[in-house]
Amino acid sequence: MSRGRRNAAAVALALAMAPHPPAGAQADARRSGYEFMGAATQAMQRDDAQNPAMLWVAEGEALWKRREPGVERSCADCHGEARTAMRGVAARYPAIEASSGRPVTLAQRISTCRADRQRGVAYALESEPLVSLEAYIAMQSRGLPLAPPADARLAEARRRGGALFRQRVGALDLACTQCHDELAGRRLGGSPIPQAHPTGYPIYRLEWQAVGTLERRIRGCYTGVRAQPPAIGSAELVDLQVFLAARAAGMIVESPGVRP
Numbered sequence: 001m002s003r004g005r006r007n008a009a010a011v012a013l014a015l016a017m018a019p020h021p022p023a024g025a026q027a028d029a030r031r032s033g034y035e036f037m038g039a040a041t042q043a044m045q046r047d048d049a050q051n052p053a054m055l056w057v058a059e060g061e062a063l064w065k066r067r068e069p070g071v072e073r074s075c076a077d078c079h080g081e082a083r084t085a086m087r088g089v090a091a092r093y094p095a096i097e098a099s100s101g102r103p104v105t106l107a108q109r110i111s112t113c114r115a116d117r118q119r120g121v122a123y124a125l126e127s128e129p130l131v132s133l134e135a136y137i138a139m140q141s142r143g144l145p146l147a148p149p150a151d152a153r154l155a156e157a158r159r160r161g162g163a164l165f166r167q168r169v170g171a172l173d174l175a176c177t178q179c180h181d182e183l184a185g186r187r188l189g190g191s192p193i194p195q196a197h198p199t200g201y202p203i204y205r206l207e208w209q210a211v212g213t214l215e216r217r218i219r220g221c222y223t224g225v226r227a228q229p230p231a232i233g234s235a236e237l238v239d240l241q242v243f244l245a246a247r248a249a250g251m252i253v254e255s256p257g258v259r260p
C-alpha cells in the first residue's frame, strides 16, 4: 500500500468513527455549508450588523460609485444602480464571455470590464478591490436561486470540472467527491465536512480574517490533501466552479457567507 493510500485509509477510519448525521428525509438532499456550521458562525452570517464581510461590501459599493482621477466613468455611470443592474448577475456565473468565448468567473468578468470598458488600472485576481466589488455584486443576488446559463458552450467545461471533482489527488490520494459527496456531514478533525456548494461566495473566513473567493477556498482543499493547487484564475479552477454551479443549481444565494 502506498503512503498516499495508507493516509487515505487513516482518514477513512477517522471518518468512519465519527457520528453519522440523521438521514435526510427530503427529496433534495443538498444543503448549504451554512447548515453545517456552529450556531455562533451562523448568527454572524445571518446578521449583516455582525457579518465582517459587510465591510468589504461597503468598500465594493464605494468603488462602484467612485470616479477615480484619470478614469472617465464609474461602474455606476455605465451600469446605474447595482441593486437593479446587478440583480441576478452573480447567480449565473461562471458564464461564457462574449469576447473570448470562454467560461469566466464573476471576478474575471469584473476585471475585464474594469480594464476594457472603464480603462482603469487592472485589478489583480484576489486583490482587495476586486474581492470587494465581487462581494458587493454577489450580494445583489442574495435570495435568488443559483441559475447557471443553459449555454451549450459551458457543457465541456462542466464535464472537465466534474472529472476534476472525481480525480484523486495529492499525498492523501483523495478526490473532492470522496469528502463532499460520500462523507459530507461527518467530521474531519474538528470540522464538519460540508457538501461544497458555492452558495455563500465570496465568504468571510475566520481563518483568513478576510473575505476570499471560492477559488481561494478550493485551493485550500487541494493543500489539505497535500496536492499542488491549480493557480488562481486557471482553467482548472474555472471548470471546477462551472461544475459546482451546475451541481448547486436552484440553491439559494446567501452571499456574503461566513465560514470558520
Ligand code: HEC
Residues within 6 Å of the ligand: 011, 032, 033, 034, 164, 165, 174, 175, 176, 177, 178, 179, 180, 188, 191, 192, 193, 194, 195, 196, 197, 198, 200, 203, 214, 217, 218, 221, 222, 224, 225, 240, 259, 260
Ligand atoms: C479530505 C476531505 C476533503 C477533500 C478531499 C476536499 N475537501 Fe473541500 N472541504 C473539506 C472540509 C473539511 C471543508 C470545510 C472546512 C472548514 O470549515 O474549515 C471543505 C470546504 C470546501 C468548500 C466550502 C464549502 C462552503 O460551504 O463554503 C468547497 C467549495 C470545497 N471544500 C471544495 C472542494 C473541492 C473542489 C475539492 C477537490 C479539489 C475538495 N473540496 C476536496 C474537506 C475536503
Ligand code: HEC
Residues within 6 Å of the ligand: 064, 073, 074, 075, 076, 078, 079, 089, 098, 109, 110, 113, 114, 117, 118, 133, 137
Ligand atoms: C464605459 C462603460 C462601463 C464601465 C465604466 C463599466 N462597465 Fe461593466 N459593462 C459595460 C458593458 C457595455 C457591459 C456588457 C457588454 C459586454 O459584454 O462587455 C458590461 C458588463 C459588465 C458585467 C457583466 C454583466 C452580466 O450581465 O454578465 C459586469 C459584472 C460588469 N460589467 C461590472 C462592472 C464593474 C464592477 C465596473 C466598475 C469597476 C464596470 N463594470 C464598469 C460597460 C461598463
